[in-house]
Amino acid sequence: MTQFSKGLRVQLRVMQALMIRELVTRFGRENIGFLWIMVEPLLFAGLVGLVWTFLRGQEKQGIAVVAFVVSGYIPLTFLRHSFGRSAKIFQTNGALLYHRQVKILDFIFVRVSIEAIGAMMAYIFAGVVLFFFDMFPMPYDVTSLVSGWLIYVLFVVSVCTVLAPLSEMSEVVEKLVPISVYVSIPFSGVFNMAAWLPPNVREALMWSPLVTGMELMRFGLFGDLVTPYYDIPKAIGITLACLVIGLTLSRRIRRTLSLS
Amino acid sequence: MITCHDLHKEYRTGHITKSVLNGVDFTINPNDRIGLLGRNGAGKSTLIRLIGGVEMPTSGKVVRKMSCSWPLGFTGGFQGSLTGYDNARFIARIYDKPYSEMRVFVEEFTELGIQLHMPVKQYSSGMRARLAFALSLAIEFQCYLIDEVIMVGDMNFRKKCERAFFEVRKDRALLLASHSVKTVKRFCNRAIVLDDGIATMYEDVDTGISVYEAL
Numbered sequence: 001m002t003q004f005s006k007g008l009r010v011q012l013r014v015m016q017a018l019m020i021r022e023l024v025t026r027f028g029r030e031n032i033g034f035l036w037i038m039v040e041p042l043l044f045a046g047l048v049g050l051v052w053t054f055l056r057g058q059e060k061q062g063i064a065v066v067a068f069v070v071s072g073y074i075p076l077t078f079l080r081h082s083f084g085r086s087a088k089i090f091q092t093n094g095a096l097l098y099h100r101q102v103k104i105l106d107f108i109f110v111r112v113s114i115e116a117i118g119a120m121m122a123y124i125f126a127g128v129v130l131f132f133f134d135m136f137p138m139p140y141d142v143t144s145l146v147s148g149w150l151i152y153v154l155f156v157v158s159v160c161t162v163l164a165p166l167s168e169m170s171e172v173v174e175k176l177v178p179i180s181v182y183v184s185i186p187f188s189g190v191f192n193m194a195a196w197l198p199p200n201v202r203e204a205l206m207w208s209p210l211v212t213g214m215e216l217m218r219f220g221l222f223g224d225l226v227t228p229y230y231d232i233p234k235a236i237g238i239t240l241a242c243l244v245i246g247l248t249l250s251r252r253i254r255r256t257l258s259l260s
Numbered sequence: 261m262i263t264c265h266d267l268h269k270e271y272r273t274g275h276i277t278k279s280v281l282n283g284v285d286f287t288i289n290p291n292d293r294i295g296l297l298g299r300n301g302a303g304k305s306t307l308i309r310l311i312g313g314v315e316m317p318t319s320g321k322v323v324r325k326m327s328c329s330w331p332l333g334f335t336g337g338f339q340g341s342l343t344g345y346d347n348a349r350f351i352a353r354i355y356d357k358p359y360s361e362m363r364v365f366v367e368e369f370t371e372l373g374i375q376l377h378m379p380v381k382q383y384s385s386g387m388r389a390r391l392a393f394a395l396s397l398a399i400e401f402q403c404y405l406i407d408e409v410i411m412v413g414d415m416n417f418r419k420k421c422e423r424a425f426f427e428v429r430k431d432r433a434l435l436l437a438s439h440s441v442k443t444v445k446r447f448c449n450r451a452i453v454l455d456d457g458i459a460t461m462y463e464d465v466d467t468g469i470s471v472y473e474a475l
Contacts, residue, residue: 017353025341098330098337099354100313255316258271259309259336 010101018102018110037118042126045073062225067136070126071221072190075149075214078119079156079188080181082112086160087167087177094259104254105247108164112157120149140223148216151232155209155239161246165253189214194229202229209235262288262311262328262403262433267320269306280306282457283320288403288433290326295444295465296437297472298454304437305333307454308405311435326402326433332392333407340381344372344391347380355399362398369394369420385412397424403433422447441469 027036049069056065086108090097093107130136139145159180167174185191187208194202194215205211212235219228267284270277280303288294288311298304309315311322312331330337338347348366352359367376370390380388389412396404404425413421425434426447438444444451444465451468452459455475462468 013356014354017350020353021339021342021346021350024346025339095336095338095340098312098314099351100330101354255318256272257315259314 011103011106014101014103015106015110015113018096018106019114022110022114035121037114038122038125041074041077041119041122044077045070045122045126048073063222064135064137066130067221068218070123070130070136071218072188072214074119074123074126075152075217076185076188076190077122078115078153079184079210081115082156082160083163083177083181083184085111085115086163087174089164090168090253090257091259094257097257097259104164104250104257105161108157108160112153112160116153137222139221141220143220144216144228145220148213148218148220148230150213151209151216151235151239152213155213155235155242158239158242158246161250162242165246165249168253168257169249184210187211189218193218193226195227205229206231206234207238209238261290261325263323263325264307264311265321265323267307267310267317267322269303269310269315270318279457281310281317281459284454284457284459286452286459286461288435290402290433291431292450293434293448294436295448295451295468296435296454297439297441297444297451297468298437299475302454303457304454305331305407307459308333308407308435308437312405328403329396329399329401329405331405331407332389332396334385334388334412337392337395338380338388341379343379344370344376344383347391348376348395351395351399357399362395365398366391366394369397369424371416386414386417389413390417393421393424397429400429401432403435406434406436408437408439441473445469 023037049066052065052069059065089107089111090104096102096107097104127136127139131138163173163177163180167177187205187210189205189208189211194205194211197205206229212230212232215228215230218226264284264286267281268279269281270279272278284307296304296307306315308331310317312328313322313324314331314336337351339350342350344366345363348362349359351357352362367373370376370387372387372390375383375387380391383391425432434447436444436448448465451462451465451472453462453468453472453475460471462471
């Protein structure tokens with residue numbers, strides 16, 4: 001047990017160091033520095049929200065369109081970045097594996113954490129600004145909002161642990177990683193609530209932890225304006241299954257990883 | 261003490277498999293100064309990477325009972341886009357050493373001055389070697405793994421390394437991969453000759469060197 005807690009302390013230290021390193025290399029120290037992290041999700045969600053407003057009017061089934069788009073696109077941007085950055089992540093960070101306490105999974109956890117922090121900052125920033133323009137509601141139930149986000153993040157982490165080793169094993173998978181993002185869009189609950197769909201489609205979508213996460217987040221935000229559909233045990237079960245596969249693959253790939 | 265048990269290492273590219281090490285067994289005792297000799301491609305760097313834990317053996321294992329540096333060579337261990345100082349800060353953090361001491365030591369040992377504010381990818385190999393040695397010496401490992409790199413340094417740097425390893429840190433173990441017979445003869449008390457994936461240990465350095473020269 002002491003062995004374990006010692007190891008855990010080392011890993012936390014390593015992850016913290018990696019996180020600082022990552023922020024410095026990616027955003028530098030000049031101008032707004034690491035605040036850049038939230039610029040892209042903000043711009044993306046903002047522009048899409050604007051387009052939707054013009055196309056479909058300001059409200060859809062009683063929900064402000066901009067708020068709906070922002071609450072869907074920011075998590076989606078997080079997913080897209082996390083998946084995209086998982087490709088060949090072990091090889092690109094190989095130089096750091098010279099230090100034995102740095103483990104390959106640290107790279108994934110650090111990348112996803114940074115993306116998650118950026119997404120949360122963007123979400124809060126967008127929410128506060130839009131709130132003053134009366135285009136964003138006060139969250140109805142923060143617990144649902146946060147637990148939905150947690151489910152969403154955990155599932156993304158677990159998929160990344162599968163994508164990363166697979167991208168090292170085959171060139172084909174590496175090239176397919178960007179496509180995985182587009183494939184996941186229909187299963188991510190970004191564009192609509194499950195309640196707006198026919199029952200059989202809705203039933204099928206419950207297999208996606210992303211939908212469960214997103215529905216919970218939307219309920220936490222809009223409250224009774226929406227009827228959420230979610231299946232938390234199923235979401236957690238799938239995430240865990242994915243994680244087991246990912247960890248096994250990562251362990252196997254580490255044995256054959258060759259670094260120069 | 262560091263022990264290698266029956267190490268095998270194969271590299272696979274497509275359907276070509278190359279086996280580099282075919283059962284390497286030896287022990288590094290505290291105080292050992294081992295010269296690692298072998299022709300180009302004999303597997304010296306591979307062996308050092310396995311002992312350092314950078315890569316994993318195909319079979320067999322490495323048991324480390326003393327702290328062991330990362331392989332000090334031309335590559336690895338650094339983040340090229342970060343400055344010398346940032347790298348020092350990163351290494352201080354992951355090895356849990358106070359950065360202030362690290363910084364002073366690195367400035368003094370490398371003599372790189374203002375260039376420590378430049379990204380490491382702009383360094384020459386000699387400058388990189390200086391930084392790598394400074395960082396690993398600041399951490400005070402019990403065993404140092406050195407892959408060729410002493411050779412790239414200038415006179416002043418070589419003198420510094422000699423002092424650091426053979427006067428100040430006499431009690432540490434060293435595994436030194438080198439093509440310089442002179443260096444090995446001068447500093448090592450044992451020699452390993454790596455040939456055909458098999459490592460042979462010679463307790464007498466001169467015997468080891470003559471075997472290596474006959475390869």
